[in-house]
Structures are given as structure tokens and as C-alpha cells.
Amino acid sequence: MNIEIKNISHSYDVEVLTDLNLSLSNYHSVAIIGVSGSGKSTLIRLMSGLELPSSGSIEINGFDVRDEIYRKSIGFVFQNHNLFPHLSLKKNISLVLEKTRNMDKTEADRTALRYLSLLHLEDQVDKLPNNVSGGQAQRASIARALSINPEIIFLDEPTSSLDPILTHEVLTAVEELKGLGKDFIFVTHVMSFVKDFADYVIFMDQGKIAEQGLPTILDHPKSEALKSFMQKVR
Numbered sequence: 001m002n003i004e005i006k007n008i009s010h011s012y013d014v015e016v017l018t019d020l021n022l023s024l025s026n027y028h029s030v031a032i033i034g035v036s037g038s039g040k041s042t043l044i045r046l047m048s049g050l051e052l053p054s055s056g057s058i059e060i061n062g063f064d065v066r067d068e069i070y071r072k073s074i075g076f077v078f079q080n081h082n083l084f085p086h087l088s089l090k091k092n093i094s095l096v097l098e099k100t101r102n103m104d105k106t107e108a109d110r111t112a113l114r115y116l117s118l119l120h121l122e123d124q125v126d127k128l129p130n131n132v133s134g135g136q137a138q139r140a141s142i143a144r145a146l147s148i149n150p151e152i153i154f155l156d157e158p159t160s161s162l163d164p165i166l167t168h169e170v171l172t173a174v175e176e177l178k179g180l181g182k183d184f185i186f187v188t189h190v191m192s193f194v195k196d197f198a199d200y201v202i203f204m205d206q207g208k209i210a211e212q213g214l215p216t217i218l219d220h221p222k223s224e225a226l227k228s229f230m231q232k233v234r
């Protein structure tokens with residue numbers, strides 16, 4: 001995918017991203033890392049078009065992120081699974097497909113089952129989100145994001161509410177998706193996953209990109225900020 005971010009700043013009560021620029025071509029799996037509050041979630045939400053920057057522009061694969069065509073070409077997985085609690089895992093997916101992709105019920109059900117199986121949830125499809133583990137629910141929300149056949153999948157700390165075992169289970173499932181030919185942009189605190197899965201790393205510090213490059217920057221950080229971060233997360 002190609003990413004062109006020009007001079008974006010973003011404020012809530014105070015400025016959280018400051019004059020940020022990024023130009024990337026032909027990477028497929030971009031990790032955004034950094035300490036809590038450094039602006040990672042804000043950046044990934046702006047890149048997905050879920051929120052618009054206070055100033056500046058973002059183009060991904062040649063589309064302004066405000067473009068409806070772009071918005072239909074992405075899937076987003078949130079920190080918490082965001083599934084409807086009163087619908088089964090299957091229905092959580094098939095309903096989205098019926099309502100937003102005009103699929104008939106049979107095709108929507110078939111597609112939901114296909115993606116739930118891809119995430120190893122074929123035995124859980126009729127359960128409600130509250131009756132499966134946190135890792136299974138998060139895998140179902142990844143299946144839901146995939147089911148609309150997006151070009152890019154955004155994951156904003158998908159394992160932040162999970163214990164280490166479930167974190168491993170979800171991230172292993174994500175790694176298995178590499179062969180699908182999708183592009184990924186993700187925020188995570190799990191550095192082993194960054195090393196295994198990312199082909200480019202963006203390190204955020206205080207609303208700016210403090211360091212960026214291939215995943216090898218994690219082993220050979222140049223900036224004091226990334227050095228200090230790596231000492232804390234190891």
C-alpha cells in the first residue's frame with residue numbers, strides 16, 4: 001500500500017498530533033508503536049478515515065481518506081471486540097453483509113461461516129459474544145472486518161484487554177492471514193508480533209513520529225526515545 005500524510009495536526013482539548021508527515025510505498029504491514037498517550041490510536045483512526053484531522057491531508061492508495069470508495073475498502077478492529085451482544089457470532093457478521101453489502105441471507109451466512117472458520121471459530125458460530133472467550137470474541141471481530149473483503153485492515157491494539165495466552169492466540173491467528181494478500185496497519189504493544197509481522201515500523205513519541213524504518217530499528221534504535229521505550233517493553 002502507499003501512504004501519503006502531509007502536515008497533519010490533530011487536537012482534542014490539546015494538540016495530540018503535531019505537523020506529522022509520512023510517505024510510504026509498497027509496504028504491506030505497518031506497525032505503530034509508542035508509549036501510552038503518544039497518539040497511536042489517534043493516528044490509526046485518522047488513517048482509517050474514522051476521524052478527520054484538524055489540519056493536513058491523508059491519502060492512502062491514491063484516495064483521500066474522506067472518499068467513500070476508500071472507506072468501503074477498509075476494515076477496522078477495535079481494542080474491544082465491539083460485537084452486538086444479543087447476536088450470535090455468525091449473525092454479527094451476516095447482518096453487516098446483508099445491510100451494507102446487499103447480500104442475500106444465504107450468501108451472507110455462507111460468507112460469515114467461511115471467515116469464522118478461517119479464524120478457527122467453526123465450533124462457536126451460534127454462540128453469543130458473552131459466551132465465548134475474549135480471544136474468541138476478538139477473533140470473531142477480525143473475521144467480521146475481513147468479511148467485507150477490505151483491501152486494508154486496521155487493528156488498534158486488538159489484544160489490549162486479553163491475557164498473554166489469549167493475546168498469543170489472537171496474534172497467531174492474525175499472522176496466519178498474511179497469505180490473504182491484504183494490507184495491515186496496526187497498533188500494538190507486543191514487540192515480538194511487530195518483529196514477526198510488520199514490514200515497517202513507526203515509533204510515536206509525544207504526538208510525532210520519533211523514529212521509523214524496518215523492524216530492525218527495534219534492535220538498533222537511534223533515538224533516545226526509542227532506546228528508552230525498548231528498554232521498558234523488553
Ligand SMILES: Nc1ncnc2c1ncn2[C@@H]1O[C@H](COP(=O)(O)OP(=O)(O)OP(=O)(O)O)[C@@H](O)[C@H]1O
Binds near residue numbers: 012036040041042
Ligand atoms: N476522544 C478524545 N477526546 C479527548 N482527548 C483524547 C481523545 N482521544 C485521545 N485523547 C487524548 O489524546 C492523546 C493521545 O491519545 P491516543 O489514544 O491517540 O494515544 P495512544 O498512544 O493510542 O495511547 P494508548 O496506548 O494508551 O491507547 C492522549 O493524551 C489522550 O488522552
